[in-house]
Amino acid sequence: MSARKNGLDRRKAVAQILARRGNALVVTGLGAPTWDVAAAGDNDLNFYTWGGMGCAAMVGLGLALAQPKRRVIVITGDGEMLMAVGSLATIAVKQPRNLAIAVMDNGHYGETGMQATHTQFGVDLAGMAGAAGFRAAATVRTTAQLKTWIPRLYDNGPVFIDIKVTAENAPLVLPPRDGSLLKLRFRQALLGGA
Amino acid sequence: MAAKSTWSEQVHRVLRTQNVRQIGYVPDSGLKRIIELVRADKKMCAVSLTTEEEGIALATGAWLGGERSAVLMQSSGVGNCINMLGMAIECRIPLLMIVTMRGQWAEFNPWQMPMAQATAAVLGAMGVIVQNVEAPDDIAETVAAAGKLAFNTNRAVAVAIAQRAIGTKAFK
Ligand SMILES: Cc1ncc(C[n+]2csc(CCOP(=O)(O)OP(=O)(O)O)c2C)c(N)n1
Ligand SMILES: [Mg+2]
Numbered sequence: 001m002s003a004r005k006n007g008l009d010r011r012k013a014v015a016q017i018l019a020r021r022g023n024a025l026v027v028t029g030l031g032a033p034t035w036d037v038a039a040a041g042d043n044d045l046n047f048y049t050w051g052g053m054g055c056a057a058m059v060g061l062g063l064a065l066a067q068p069k070r071r072v073i074v075i076t077g078d079g080e081m082l083m084a085v086g087s088l089a090t091i092a093v094k095q096p097r098n099l100a101i102a103v104m105d106n107g108h109y110g111e112t113g114m115q116a117t118h119t120q121f122g123v124d125l126a127g128m129a130g131a132a133g134f135r136a137a138a139t140v141r142t143t144a145q146l147k148t149w150i151p152r153l154y155d156n157g158p159v160f161i162d163i164k165v166t167a168e169n170a171p172l173v174l175p176p177r178d179g180s181l182l183k184l185r186f187r188q189a190l191l192g193g194a
Numbered sequence: 195m196a197a198k199s200t201w202s203e204q205v206h207r208v209l210r211t212q213n214v215r216q217i218g219y220v221p222d223s224g225l226k227r228i229i230e231l232v233r234a235d236k237k238m239c240a241v242s243l244t245t246e247e248e249g250i251a252l253a254t255g256a257w258l259g260g261e262r263s264a265v266l267m268q269s270s271g272v273g274n275c276i277n278m279l280g281m282a283i284e285c286r287i288p289l290l291m292i293v294t295m296r297g298q299w300a301e302f303n304p305w306q307m308p309m310a311q312a313t314a315a316v317l318g319a320m321g322v323i324v325q326n327v328e329a330p331d332d333i334a335e336t337v338a339a340a341g342k343l344a345f346n347t348n349r350a351v352a353v354a355i356a357q358r359a360i361g362t363k364a365f366k
Contacts, residue, residue, distance in 0.1 A: 025258075025259075027255070047258055049281065051277075051280055051281060051284070052250075052251065052254075052277065052278050052280060052281035053277070054247065054251075054278070055247075055250075055251035055254065055278055055281055056251075057251075058248045058251030058252050058255065059251045059252075059254050059255035059258070060255060061241070061251075061252055061255060062216060062251065062252040062253060062254060062255020062256035062257075062258070062259065062261075062263060063255035063256070063258050063259040064255070064259075065216055065239055065241075065255075065256065065259070065261070066215075066216070066255070066256045066258075066259025066260055066261035067259040067260070070259075084248070086243075086244030086245055086248065087244065087248050087251075089244055090241065090242065090243055090244055090248055093242065094241060179281070179284035179285035179286070180284075180285060180286045182285065183257075183258065183285040183286065183287065186258050187257075187258060187260070190258070190259070190260065191260045
């Protein structure tokens with residue numbers, strides 16, 4: 001199957017989501033979603049992952065449970081989310097009001113050479129999140145839909161959106177990568193001290 | 195005379211004293227009682243996981259948010275965590291794992307053997323500090339020491355509770 005031509009621009013979508021982040025806490029899935037969030041502007045309250053494929057949603061849950069007054073936004077890829085579909089069930093059972101997940105679904109494992117993922121063959125991640133018990137879940141295909149769904153990412157959760165984006169690799173924007181550094185600066189910005 | 199408290203009650207108290215709030219778990223019969231105690235404790239947040247690696251990610255998120263977390267699992271679950279442990283190690287996340295061992299003392303189920311016998315080796319290979327405990331009376335003290343080590347020095351520490359201490363599962 002050839003790379004998807006139609007779809008939203010992932011860099012623009014992420015920038016639009018984060019434009020209204022305020023003091024929200026952001027967790028990224030490894031690879032391109034990490035670069036997308038870095039491209040939108042580095043922030044001490046971004047926890048970029050560079051590994052631990054499948055961790056993003058659950059890091060988001062631990063953070064959301066620890067910080068119930070803060071909004072937590074997880075931005076990840078379809079491949080990363082598929083590795084952790086069970087975590088959709090775990091999250092749905094806890095019903096964190098302050099957690100939102102946005103998947104940049106390009107239908108591919110972009111980072112490793114654009115191999116097809118299951119979403120390209122009809123596997124419906126938003127359907128799975130909805131069936132697990134997320135309060136709101138949708139597939140977003142157009143700019144108009146994205147516009148209506150962005151405010152919901154900041155509203156009563158758990159919320160899940162699967163954004164169909166083009167399968168083009170955007171230029172690399174690399175944030176810091178040392179795990180200790182990323183942890184310490186995040187905790188310092190959020191909690192003061194380390 | 196009050197009945198002597200069980201190791202599960204003692205460990206629950208240790209977790210409470212050390213302010214460990216988010217407790218992820220995949221059940222094991224040896225963990226039955228402590229899971230009940232954690233779930234009943236309003237100061238704790240019990241998180242039932244679909245796979246043990248979720249617990250490593252949960253603990254990472256909890257620590258980023260300023261809370262302590264522990265993960266309870268059977269030895270076979272350790273195998274499900276390996277790559278995710280890399281994140282906790284790379285980020286120096288304090289991680290407390292409480293692992294009930296199978297595949298040791300008088301095991302009945304041969305399918306438990308390979309992972310159980312590899313548990314300490316794979317944890318060690320990932321950089322997790324392993325503390326073995328054989329006697330029921332030593333379990334709570336070992337968990338307390340492991341918790342201090344984890345949370346005071348930002349290390350991943352696993353307490354491996356021997357099958358002999360918990361009792362061998364009877365298939366009848
Ligand atoms: C456990 C594990 N398996 C495989 C990889 C290799 N890998 C790194 S990124 C990636 C693809 C991620 O795909 P997706 O989440 O869809 O992001 P995209 O690059 O497509 O935006 C893979 C397979 C890895 N890092 N870890
Ligand atoms: Mg992808």
